[in-house]
Amino acid sequence: MLRLFVALDLTEEIRQRLAGLAGGVPGARWTEPENLHLTLRFIGEVPEDQAMDIDAALAEVRAPAFALTLDGVGVFGSGRRARILWAGVERGAALAHLQAKVESALVRCGLPAEERKFSPHITLARLKDAPADRIGRFLSDRALFRAGPMPVGHITLYRSHPGNGGAVYEPLREYPLDG
Numbered sequence: 001m002l003r004l005f006v007a008l009d010l011t012e013e014i015r016q017r018l019a020g021l022a023g024g025v026p027g028a029r030w031t032e033p034e035n036l037h038l039t040l041r042f043i044g045e046v047p048e049d050q051a052m053d054i055d056a057a058l059a060e061v062r063a064p065a066f067a068l069t070l071d072g073v074g075v076f077g078s079g080r081r082a083r084i085l086w087a088g089v090e091r092g093a094a095l096a097h098l099q100a101k102v103e104s105a106l107v108r109c110g111l112p113a114e115e116r117k118f119s120p121h122i123t124l125a126r127l128k129d130a131p132a133d134r135i136g137r138f139l140s141d142r143a144l145f146r147a148g149p150m151p152v153g154h155i156t157l158y159r160s161h162p163g164n165g166g167a168v169y170e171p172l173r174e175y176p177l178d179g
């Protein structure tokens with residue numbers, strides 16, 4: 001079985017900007033700069049033959065290249081259940097269009113449709129018992145964060161290797177966007 005997801009890669013410059021946001025929250029496990037990405041679709045565990053179908057389906061996706069601007073920071077969960085600190089992206093039709101194309105390609109090759117609404121974000125840190133006041137200060141200190149625009153010219157299929165020191169993400173293949 002392979003644990004897969006589809007993501008947008010970030011430029012070195014953007015990853016450095018995001019890495020610069022880290023710190024100040026006890027109980028936060030910060031994403032390593034080289035692991036920062038924007039997940040378009042989490043696929044989960046699939047057998048190898050289905051992974052090959054997924055690869056073929058992603059190779060058929062046609063969507064325009066575009067520019068991505070990062071905008072603001074936020075948290076998923078609240079209080080003791082705060083789980084993820086994230087950087088947001090400026091709303092745009094191109095990203096939503098691309099995500100919908102990826103979603104329909106995956107459903108065509110037999111994956112169950114994603115039930116949850118697409119909430120584009122870049123995971124900065126995973127939280128465990130982080131104090132609410134420190135999370136609040138993190139968010140207010142970085143409320144004006146913006147980065148980009150960054151060119152997005154391809155999507156990437158990743159394999160995730162879960163491990164004790166955090167997952168290792170292995171890029172399997174890049175699929176170019178049009179333009």
Ligand code: 3AM
Nearest residue numbers: 005037038039042044121122123160167
């Ligand atoms: O890019 P982020 O960090 O937001 O949290 C996991 C990560 O998202 C998410 O897929 C990305 C690559 O691992 N993920 C992991 N397990 C998941 C699940 N069961 C999941 N997303 C949804 N359902």
